[in-house]
Amino acid sequence: xxxxxxxxxxxxxxxxxxxxxxxxxxxxxxxxxxxxxxxxxxxxxxxxxxxxxxxxxxxxxxxxxxxxxxxxxxxxxxxxxxxxxxxxxxxxxxxxxxxxxxxxxxxxxxxxxxxxxxxxxxxxxxxxxxxxxxxxxxxxxxxxxxxxxxxxxxxxxxxxxxxxxxxxxxxxxxxxxxxxxxxxxxxxxxxxxxxxxxxxxxxxxxxxxxxxxxxxxxxxxxxxxxxxxxxxxxxxxxxxxxxxxxxxxxxxxxxxxxxxxxxxxxxxxxxxxxxxxxxxxxxxxxxxxxxxxxxxxxxxxxxxxxxxxxxxxxxxxxxxxxxxxxxxxxxxxxxxxxxxxxxxxxxxxx
Amino acid sequence: xxxxxxxxxxxxxxxxxxxxxxxxxxxxxxxxxxxxxxxxxxxxxxxxxxxxxxxxxxxxxxxxxxxxxxxxxxxxxxxxxxxxxxxxxxxxxxxxxxxxxxxxxxxxxxxxxxxxxxxxxxxxxxxxxxxxxxxxxxxxxxxxxxxxxxxxxxxxxxxxxxxxxxxxxxxxxxxxxxxxxxxxxxxxxxxxxxxxxxxxxxxxxxxxxxxxxxxxxxxxxxxxxxxxxxxxxxxxxxxxxxxxxxxxxxxxxxxxxxxxxxxxxxxxxxxxxxxxxxxxxxxxxxxxxxxxxxxxxxxxxxxxxxxxxxxxxxxxxxxxxxxxxxxxxxxxxxxxxxxxxxxxxxxxxxxxxxxxxxxxxxxxxxxxxxxxxxxxxxxxxxxxxxxxxxxxxxxxxxxxxxxxxxxxxxxxxxxxxxxxxxxxxxxxxxxxxxxxxxxxxxxxxxxxxxxxxxxxxxxxxxxxxxxxxxxxxxxxxxxxxxxxxxxxxxxxxxxxxxxxxxxxxxx
Numbered sequence: 001x002x003x004x005x006x007x008x009x010x011x012x013x014x015x016x017x018x019x020x021x022x023x024x025x026x027x028x029x030x031x032x033x034x035x036x037x038x039x040x041x042x043x044x045x046x047x048x049x050x051x052x053x054x055x056x057x058x059x060x061x062x063x064x065x066x067x068x069x070x071x072x073x074x075x076x077x078x079x080x081x082x083x084x085x086x087x088x089x090x091x092x093x094x095x096x097x098x099x100x101x102x103x104x105x106x107x108x109x110x111x112x113x114x115x116x117x118x119x120x121x122x123x124x125x126x127x128x129x130x131x132x133x134x135x136x137x138x139x140x141x142x143x144x145x146x147x148x149x150x151x152x153x154x155x156x157x158x159x160x161x162x163x164x165x166x167x168x169x170x171x172x173x174x175x176x177x178x179x180x181x182x183x184x185x186x187x188x189x190x191x192x193x194x195x196x197x198x199x200x201x202x203x204x205x206x207x208x209x210x211x212x213x214x215x216x217x218x219x220x221x222x223x224x225x226x227x228x229x230x231x232x233x234x235x236x237x238x239x240x241x242x243x244x245x246x247x248x249x250x251x252x253x254x255x256x257x258x259x260x261x262x263x264x265x266x267x268x269x270x271x272x273x274x275x276x277x278x279x280x281x282x283x284x285x286x287x288x289x290x291x292x293x294x295x296x297x298x299x300x301x302x303x304x305x306x307x308x309x310x311x312x313x314x315x316x317x318x319x320x321x322x323x324x325x326x327x328x329x330x331x332x333x334x335x336x337x338x339x340x341x342x343x344x345x346x347x348x349x350x
Numbered sequence: 351x352x353x354x355x356x357x358x359x360x361x362x363x364x365x366x367x368x369x370x371x372x373x374x375x376x377x378x379x380x381x382x383x384x385x386x387x388x389x390x391x392x393x394x395x396x397x398x399x400x401x402x403x404x405x406x407x408x409x410x411x412x413x414x415x416x417x418x419x420x421x422x423x424x425x426x427x428x429x430x431x432x433x434x435x436x437x438x439x440x441x442x443x444x445x446x447x448x449x450x451x452x453x454x455x456x457x458x459x460x461x462x463x464x465x466x467x468x469x470x471x472x473x474x475x476x477x478x479x480x481x482x483x484x485x486x487x488x489x490x491x492x493x494x495x496x497x498x499x500x501x502x503x504x505x506x507x508x509x510x511x512x513x514x515x516x517x518x519x520x521x522x523x524x525x526x527x528x529x530x531x532x533x534x535x536x537x538x539x540x541x542x543x544x545x546x547x548x549x550x551x552x553x554x555x556x557x558x559x560x561x562x563x564x565x566x567x568x569x570x571x572x573x574x575x576x577x578x579x580x581x582x583x584x585x586x587x588x589x590x591x592x593x594x595x596x597x598x599x600x601x602x603x604x605x606x607x608x609x610x611x612x613x614x615x616x617x618x619x620x621x622x623x624x625x626x627x628x629x630x631x632x633x634x635x636x637x638x639x640x641x642x643x644x645x646x647x648x649x650x651x652x653x654x655x656x657x658x659x660x661x662x663x664x665x666x667x668x669x670x671x672x673x674x675x676x677x678x679x680x681x682x683x684x685x686x687x688x689x690x691x692x693x694x695x696x697x698x699x700x701x702x703x704x705x706x707x708x709x710x711x712x713x714x715x716x717x718x719x720x721x722x723x724x725x726x727x728x729x730x731x732x733x734x735x736x737x738x739x740x741x742x743x744x745x746x747x748x749x750x751x752x753x754x755x756x757x758x759x760x761x762x763x764x765x766x767x768x769x770x771x772x773x774x775x776x777x778x779x780x781x782x783x784x785x786x787x788x789x790x791x792x793x794x795x796x797x798x799x800x801x802x803x804x805x806x807x808x809x810x811x812x813x814x815x816x817x818x819x820x821x822x823x824x825x826x827x828x829x830x831x832x833x834x835x836x837x838x839x840x841x842x843x844x845x846x847x848x849x850x851x852x853x854x855x856x857x
Contacts, residue, residue, distance in 0.1 A: 124723030
């Protein structure tokens with residue numbers, strides 16, 4: 001006969017009564033998975049540096065997150081395991097030069113986690129992208145360290161080994177090995193900017209081997225790996241298509257006509273897309289939901305704005321790449337964008 | 351028919367087969383029935399019976415005095431015990447007034463028609479007569495909202511050209527309309543003709559979900575058999591939740607949107623549940639008031655899920671018993687579907703005209719502590735069928751900013767629950783929106799009360815001022831009179847003095 005359940009009265013909660021499909025940590029760890037190809041490409045072309053930087057950034061991030069959660073009297077376990085601080089750490093580390101000293105990494109993560117994230121209220125409340133705040137701070141604070149990039153594999157005198165890399169990051173200078181001048185190189189974007197400013201033609205500047213087969217030796221593969229990871233995220237519906245598409249399309253629309261008219265005076269569209277941090281930004285940085293726009297149309301404006309400002313900084317600014325500043329500037333505009341891009345609610349007049 | 355679509359929505363697992371695998375059957379009468387007096391949130395009708403009174407099957411228990419009242423009828427022959435308070439489904443832990451009655455021995459809920467209540471020549475009736483009859487037969491929306499059918503049919507809107515019969519059961523598990531459409535397709539079509547006649551609508555569209563191809567064909571064949579195929583169109587709509595929502599279904603079928611402060615009737619459409627159509631058919635052809643409905647009893651917590659024809663007023667515990675009782679996994683009891691149904695604490699709640707499904711789930715609800723902060727991921731925006739910005743409304747409500755919530759149109763939320771289902775932070779979003787709607791309603795009430803109090807205060811001030819002025823006037827008048835009096839006294843004294851003077855001088 002009937003079986004009376006032990007749990008009478010029944011448990012009660014508001015509708016819906018189905019479990020949610022996904023959790024925050026699930027989304028964050030998918031983002032982390034999607035970043036792995038880019039990190040692998042980076043490690044192949046620029047050596048152990050990225051691996052050490054990722055480990056350091058994750059370590060600093062977790063420690064700072066734990067300290068801030070303690071100070072704010074929040075439960076540590078759910079927030080440490082949600083993957084958000086690891087995502088921030090990975091994105092920040094991917095923007096650092098491979099041999100940047102550890103204090104550069106620590107300073108950036110301090111501003112990312114403590115200032116940009118927790119002082120604004122923690123997960124979900126930060127107005128600015130934490131990784132980009134950290135990056136902007138170190139770009140301004142450590143201009144020399146941030147400009148010392150390694151020559152990609154196949155150029156220069158070979159990449160430093162793991163021990164050499166750890167020593168360089170721990171002490172801040174390269175010793176007992178090849179001279180710094182022999183292993184460092186300016187990034188293609190930097191060369192283009194300084195070259196164009198000194199009235200060289202693009203074809204002359206591009207004669208340098210750092211430009212590689214396509215547009216930037218090594219960098220182009222990191223960008224393509226970011227693209228692949230990003231497409232996977234979009235396919236998994238972790239990120240929406242709006243912001244990345246807007247960024248890429250805007251970049252093409254702005255950079256193609258001048259390049260067609262005067263290819264020797266302007267960056268090629270492919271150069272814009274595949275060098276520097278633009279592709280990473282398109283799929284991993286401007287898709288940060290917390291500091292991005294809430295509305296579909298707002299996401300398009302956000303992506304287009306980041307492209308516009310990045311290209312302007314690359315062409316006219318004092319920095320070789322401007323993704324961090326572009327993202328932070330657009331973060332400031334998000335409340336305004338959200339205000340004016342609300343969708344028309346069902347049944348309201350058109 | 352050219353189909354459109356509504357924004358957002360979710361494809362959900364169906365689970366309808368769980369109850370449809372068992373044939374539709376009639377639920378025996380319980381030892382006691384608890385027929386709710388007020389079926390709709392409006393006023394309850396006047397009660398017509400006394401404790402101890404014997405009632406016939408189908409005898410009215412309450413009287414409806416306007417279109418927003420729905421009369422209750424005796425589901426079977428029996429004896430009225432009295433008026434009792436029984437647990438209600440909503441709000442939680444509330445009670446509702448029910449007429450308790452004990453079925454007579456041998457009583458059955460499948461009683462014979464009473465010829466006097468029939469309306470056999472309904473085709474010649476005018477709309478008013480038809481609506482009056484349906485009201486007297488206690489018709490209410492069987493889709494779940496229990497909206498009085500008469501109030502939906504009668505109004506001063508422009509002409510209605512299309513009647514939509516909603517057979518889209520978009521919530522998982524619920525299969526009562528599917529069971530009905532399989533067993534009584536002709537009656538649904540007949541009821542459709544009655545409802546269309548009541549609003550003088552020419553076209554009738556029946557919408558079913560596209561996985562229900564067999565049901566759609568059964569309806570089409572029934573229309574052929576009855577020779578009324580030219581008036582009906584059976585439309586298969588995609589199985590996306592909440593396709594069965596009135597406003598979403600209208601958007602899918604016509605591409606039109608119901609004005610946010612209006613009704614489907616404003617754009618010439620009228621939407622009724624297929625079960626309401628079958629009830630309308632019963633009311634005119636058989637003279638049967640609405641005293642029973644099909645209810646799905648299902649879920650992993652029920653031993654033998656099935657669809658039951660059950661008398662209104664049957665306790666849910668009795669229904670579950672007919673479906674083999676609970677399994678040992680039963681954890682949650684839901685009245686309605688898993689997306690928008692109401693969780694019940696107790697199975698003593700009685701079946702109402704709007705109860706379409708009794709669902710027993712084997713999972714405990716999520717702990718409130720497991721919800722994370724909103725990360726603005728936008729899944730809720732992508733899936734909201736009302737095109738709201740659920741995450742911004744949530745933030746406004748969490749910050750007690752109800753003006754902002756109202757500006758973001760929280761009032762247009764249909765509480766379908768899609769946003770909460772896709773939320774990776776597991777925030778009970780619908781609870782927040784319900785709270786905000788209640789709060790905004792209370793504030794409007796407060797404002798009305800405050801305005802009334804202000805008017806009352808002003809009136810009092812005016813009255814006090816008027817009284818004071820009147821008092822002052824009276825005082826002044828009295829003082830003047832007094833002055834006049836004292837002047838008169840002086841004159842008298844002077845006259846006396848003069849008289850004395852004269853006397854003296856005379857001496």
